[in-house]
Amino acid sequence: MEARLSEYDERVLRRLIQIETQNRRDGKQEPLAYVRRDTQAGASMRRLDQLGLIAAQYREGNPLVLEVLGLGYSYVSESDAERADIARVERYRQEDRRHDIAISVLTAIIGIAGVVIGFFLGRF
Numbered sequence: 001m002e003a004r005l006s007e008y009d010e011r012v013l014r015r016l017i018q019i020e021t022q023n024r025r026d027g028k029q030e031p032l033a034y035v036r037r038d039t040q041a042g043a044s045m046r047r048l049d050q051l052g053l054i055a056a057q058y059r060e061g062n063p064l065v066l067e068v069l070g071l072g073y074s075y076v077s078e079s080d081a082e083r084a085d086i087a088r089v090e091r092y093r094q095e096d097r098r099h100d101i102a103i104s105v106l107t108a109i110i111g112i113a114g115v116v117i118g119f120f121l122g123r124f
Contacts, residue, residue: 032065
């Protein structure tokens with residue numbers, strides 16, 4: 001999916017997935033949420049339905065969320081994978097930075113030791 005969800009929409013989608021997982025675990029077959037359309041959550045659920053991430057029916061214009069579709073699950077998994085990739089790249093950069101600092105310090109110590117030894121050899 002190329003379109004990115006807002007942070008709030010993604011939190012709503014993740015919460016719906018949690019509710020659906022809990023309902024499946026408990027053996028319940030009930031709608032996930034019924035929200036008024038003039039609230040932020042209602043607008044978010046309408047956007048998620050329009051993107052095809054959830055299945056919703058509308059009663060009096062208000063969304064009744066029935067289930068999270070496969071596209072919703074794949075969006076969350078792709079989002080998690082992207083975050084993991086970013087974290088991995090940052091971790092590698094930190095490791096590279098530490099290695100570069102260690103090499104710089106070692107080079108400086110060797111240079112200082114060379115100057116001191118050269119001074120003593122030249123002096124005596």
